[in-house]
Amino acid sequence: MSATLPFRANQDLLDAKYSDWSKDPASVDAGWASFFEGFELGMAELARRKAAPGAGSSAAAGDATLSESMLNFRMRVTNALLTFRSLGHRASHLDPLSPNGPVAPELTMEALGFSEADLDREVQTQMFRGGQAMKLKDFLGELKTVYCSTSGFEFMHIHNPEVRNWLLERIENRTFEPAPSKDSQVDALRWLLEAETFERFLHKRFVGQKRFSVEGGESMLVALETILEGMPAHGGKEIVMGMAHRGRLSVLANFLRKPLEMLFYEFSENYVPDTVGGDGDVKYHLGFETIRDTRSGSKVAISLAPNPSHLEAVDPVVEGMARARQRFLGDTIERKQVIPILLHGDAAVAGQGIVAEVLNLSQLPGYHTGGTIHVVVNNQIGFTTLPADARSTNYCTDVAKLIDAPVIHVNGDRPLEVAAAARLALDFRMKFARDVFIDIVCYRRYGHNETDEPAFTQPNMARTIGSLPSTAALFRQQLLQTGVLDEEGANALQKELEDELEAGVTDLAKKDGAGGNPFEGSTAQPQAAYDYNVIDTGVAREQLTKIGKKLLEAPEGFNLHPTIAKRFLAARGKAIESGEGIDWATAESLAFGSLLTEGNGVRLSGQDVRRGTFSHRHSVFYDTQTRARHIPLNNLEEGQAKFCVYNSLLSEAAVLGFDYGYSLLAANLLICWEAQFGDFVNGAQVIIDQFIASAESKWQRPSHVTLLLPHGYEGQGPEHSSARMERFLQLCAGGNMQVCNFTTPAQYFHALRRQVKRSTRKPLVVMTPKSLLRHPRCVSKLDELAENTHFREVLDDENLTISPERVTRLIFCSGKVYYDLLDFREKNKIKNAAIIRVEQLYPLNYEMLKGIVAKYPRAQKKWIWCQEEPRNMGAFYYIRPRLEELSNHKLRYAGRERSSSPAAGSKAIHVLEQENLVESAFSV
Template sequence: MSATLPYRANADFLESKYVDWKKDPASVEPLWSSFFEGFELGMARLPSKGAEAAGGGDAAPLSEKTLSFRMRVTNALQNFRALGHTAAHLDPLSDAGPEVPALTLAGLGFTAEELEEDVQTHLFRNGQTMKLKHMLAELQQIYCRKTGYEFMHIHHPEVRAWLLDRIEGRDLNAKPDAQDQLKALRWLLEAESFERFLHRRFVGQKRFSVEGGESMLVALETLLEALPAAGGKEIILGMAHRGRLSVLANFLRKPLEYLFYEFSENYVPNMVSGDGDVKYHLGFETMRQTTGGNTVGVMLAPNPSHLEAVDPVVEGMARARQRALGDTKERKKVVPVLVHGDAAFAGQGLVAEVLNLSQLPGYRTGGTVHIIINNQIGFTTMPEDARSSDYCTDVAKMIEAPVFHVNGDCPLEVMNATRLAFEFRQTFGRDVIVDIVCYRRHGHNETDEPGFTQPNMARAIAEHPSTATLFRLDLAATGVLDEAGAAALQRELDDQLEQGIKTLADRDKGADGGNPFEGSMAMPQPAYDYTPVKTGVALTNLKTIGQRLLETPEEFNLHPTIAKRFLAARKKAIEAGEGIDWAYAESLAFGSLLTEGHGVRLSGQDVRRGTFSQRHSVFYDSQTRERYIPLNNLAAEQGRYCVYNSLLSEAAVLGFDYGYSLLASNLLVCWEAQFGDFVNGAQVIIDQFISSAESKWQRPSHVTLLLPHGYEGQGPEHSSARLERFLQLCAGGNMQVCNFTTPAQYFHALRRQIKRSTRKPLVVMTPKSLLRHPKCVSKLTEMAEDTTFKEVLDDDKLLAPPERITRLILCSGKVYYDLLEFREENEIKNAAIIRIEQLYPLNYEMLKEIVAKYPRAQKKWIWCQEEPRNMGAFYYIRPRLEELSNHKLRYAGRERSSSPAAGSKAIHSLEQDKLVESAFSV
């Protein structure tokens, strides 16, 4: 129903519409007509009192007054279900919830006298008869107390009915379980004690405490406790820095001495064998025991200060673990949980992108439980300046996720909402939101002064007792736990914290001045080296794979163009053993990995066909659109090829595939940009994770980025994948940046990602025009056994012996073919063209060995590139080549520019001709 339907209308408007409909059904909108028809049908099924007294028989006709009253009853039900959350008492800093006119007696259209009327509707309590005043009181208690349920935006009737059953079907008079209350108090006190201990012991240090939002720990612990009974085995958790230390200490049970060491003056961040990071960005893994004796794995993903950047990473990690556990249908064993701040959830676009992933086939994880620490402020920005929506959660309505808003000072309400959220996730496999409305006791960090910008709020918070204090008093008042018991629990927690400090001191004494925690969390891998990896494949196997890639089922209606051109060209190439183009080499690399038992995942925009109609890894029946994937039909026993056309997103999808690669070491994970320049839409993922995560957090990844790159005169938008930016990020052997010139090199590089023990991201500047260039082809023998990847390629098409060469032109990628053509056409015999296939890490020894073959050319080295001088590889490669040659490197390429390429085809052609010619003359 739209917002203009009955539950949004006041009684007078509703009644006027009803009168109009009675006169002429065609006079009102179709939705109104349908509503009144259903309403009268429902009401007609309920016998009148007169009929009941008469022992049955025909029901007496209902008067206009009775119908009007019953419509107002129905309207009241709908109003409370749709708007009750707006009147709920959610803010711990307020004394009561806001008054909502639509939910007052007058707003609902009732008089005081009507409160004593009997009501009976099949829409509430299964048609139970009750006084109107009792019905309204129950609706107030259900929807307008300390939890607000927002779910009427969900279009699926069965989902709404399920939620209604659980929300309205609760026993409102049931007493909370005493054990639940004691557990909740313990979880609150653990968080509170930990934060206060840090505040006393480490004065002035940032910790981004959870004080004011301690109920978030209640939500997490409730999830943990509920997991085993619902078939869950693991939680993959992502969150920003607020409350992270408390989660590490109290939820993941990271040893306190580790955490306290990170606060000490002797803390060295590279204790994890890398550059390290601040304590509130680090991740951790553990096995937790529930109170029921079950074991649950919990993994907290590391996260930078980019608050929501970890969201897609966690989703990818969760899906990889689901695959590992064989949980790819129901996806109930591994549960992704994301903890957000209110300002970030509303403000960061990545949130919407990740929500949009939630039900897509290639990215589904069975639903995510989102927990929001709603501080009602973002740094110093109030909600009215931070969002245009009523709630910070409104973005989640795009996927019809139910939202449970809860007062953070009510831990039992938080517990109930979290249980309902988890049950919803396990039942429907969809995302759900628990919005814990709380406050931030300190400023943005503990050295900040919130009173500068929010004096009233800061004053109210200073005067407000903590959540644990309020709850402890409640338990004492109800006799669940007396003051002596609470004091004993507090002493126990304080003693644990003191013991952590003592353990740290004891370790320091025994470490002889060294780092007592060196390597304790390290995940080392072999250092990068250039030892050739066996990536070649037996020629017979390649031919078999190549042939199987041409096959389709009988009576499969393959598109004629694909059959006549695409497959015919491949058939000719595989039979001749030469003319293997880029896409065919890729398929052979994928296929050979699959037949060896590895998996392959490829995702991105339009990757099944390929942006340039070059891949066609999925065939579609031209009559039925039935799909056939040759790569999944190579052998009886093989790995699985998973290829997914993604949503139109770079950041979320690349983040997802990066996360997937972290926990899927036996599977080649590739993300392809539609055009290379689109990759800058995912720059945060590249900067904060792909290029630096191994150094910061010891998280090796082998994710492969395929970025179409090259200058074809089609304007600045689709020419450059910004090679220079990747090279700027390179250090310490952190990733590989390549610009290949042959399909065979691409074949070996893809296989190398899986076949060697070292795991590094691979960034490939893939071609566009070279996909069909007649000279950009390889022989099958170049991929056969005993062939390997080569970081540098010597000139194999010299027009004179090496000793007569006086000019070395070094280049990378597509420009090689332009240089080759120019040299051949002009019969230039004194120049050699050396291709640097892998720009980083640069194999100096291989390069030195090659250039040594040309002794007369040592003083004339030219770097040729298509990109402007301030882009591409020039500024990266120049100092390295000059160090190698001891001479100044010459340049042949475009002049500096703020734009990647010219917008005119004519200008492009002039520039291209000039730069190629200058490579032989400069």
């Protein structure tokens, strides 16, 4: 703050700031706080001198001079305190590769405005140590001890005074905490040695194999174990974790206690993917679940989510899994029973945008998980790239400031400091239900992997690391010197750990010698086969009518928007009453409502889903005077399940990842994510490729998440036409997911209910409509949703005016183009062409399709696929070989020509193209 700022401020501002400071000194910035405290102390000193015996007029003049000097000194003292609190971390010795901490220019005596002559002056401020008097040199010494040791704290950016002051008290009082007990120190050594011994064992036994070791960052295990041991006292019962591959094997072996013989088998030449029930994945991508006993006697369940090499892609998945578990345990208020922990690398946490997206989820109503503990294993390098080339921020954790999360930086070679940081982080998370970061500054002993040579690109760093004793060796020596442990005890601990590893090899040899797969049945189950068994998803018509009428109700005195009342609800009421004209949104609401009354919850999230992008859903009513909310689907009947609908932040990757993660642990819920426009799904491609499409095959994690992607060519240009159906179809194999493009609301109704009602769990990708939401012909009868009805993968032509035997042309299509084809056929009185709708493109029901086309014997040589998308997009290249196999003839094409862009930008061109492709379907 400028030295003249307070004096130039107007009186009202000055009074307001002074009032804020009087209530809470930390609520105003450093400049104002310095001014007010210095002013008050200086005036108090002046008053004391004036009141002293013998004070006279001549003395008063001298006192005025003294008070000005005192005021200036007091201001500098207060400024020093606030500077250390804000910037002390810049002088902390955090880097184990450096013998000393850096010099922070802002914290030097000169920068703070002091001289050597000031060091013995008395200091007293209510903002530190309760106003305890001390010499300036002791005051500065204590501040350096608190803020500039081997831990650094960033918390002064936090806007909430309660949160900031809680951290302030904990941080500044930590020097008074009792020294760790001998047992806790030995525990810390054990955790370090477990990681080190395990990694060195692998290095010797499995030479040249990649393992992405944790060596150099073993203190990560100290942080995890400390959190685990501290959870029961806070009511914590479960941990849901996500991490990349660095150190993952050590976490699996030592933290989750994955059987060593199983881990070693995955390294052996005999290991084949069949042991994990599908295509499998490399060992450092796999997940695991376990239950750990803590020293307090409590048990804590730990789940490590599998993760691909897209390092931070697992973050939202973990958050969704954690929230699903919290719902299952009924812990939806405090959210203390299940704690998400995310482990990051320094380069990834700074470089990957999904980190910021996930942080933005942290306090939102539909995505809050009670706070995440983020542990950054800061190797000070990403592959071969140093921080100077990898980020534009001072710290890799600066993204944490986005949500006012505190950051605890700690030297990885100080395991007791790491443990203290973990305790503080856990306490903070449990008290405030907010995210917190632990930045463990460490190093990577080997290259990116064990076959890499780091000296190629970082020779100086590699040389320094090569000369360093390990963290465990340093800490072992410390415990020997302080008498916590003697040589015999240290050696015994080391031998115990080595014996455990040897026993793991021996156990594997015994199982291996028995022949076959030694772990048959002990790993995840194979990917579930897809079947076309008919699921009766119809609902009693009486119940549908009852639900439909409830959807029309609002509380007495509720000021509903006139347009919603007169148009939306009136049309819906007429359809329910007559049983005719059930549109897309009504069918959806009836599907949701019927599931809810049957005890199955429904979750719908995405951008603007409450109203719906096209103003078609209106699942939440808003009072036009008060904006009070009413959700009809939560007011159907007593004892119903809950409908959760959330407008998300403007994110695709994080929100879809969250809902996917939620679906993994919530089998009896319908979980839907809707894109604002179908093409927005592009922003979540990593989640689709790495999780939704392949996770069941790689990691045996079945999901039933439903993607609702508005798709259809309406002349809105290339950005809002295509949900990229072709990309989904290219990812389809082994019955991994369902890709559908429905033409009737009834089909949508049954497909949604089928997601919950059948035992097989598969993702559902729906190309939802836009213009069809209000198309007069895209409606269904209530009877088509009622008893004894179900979903049909292929729809035969229901509008033929001649017998099937006389048809000479079969036009196959899916989605909106059906209505254009139907309209053209009727207007032109074409009778020899049948239109077959493929409602579920994948998996394609061949038997149903065979049965339908067999009705048209004269049309076997004229099969046409008609689509709106360009030839190189849409379903054509997927469907062509399948239909040609059925007909033994070449499939004809009616659609747009190949294009690099999904659609034309001109409405006129769009209309012309659409007319041509529809006409060509009847002539090509």
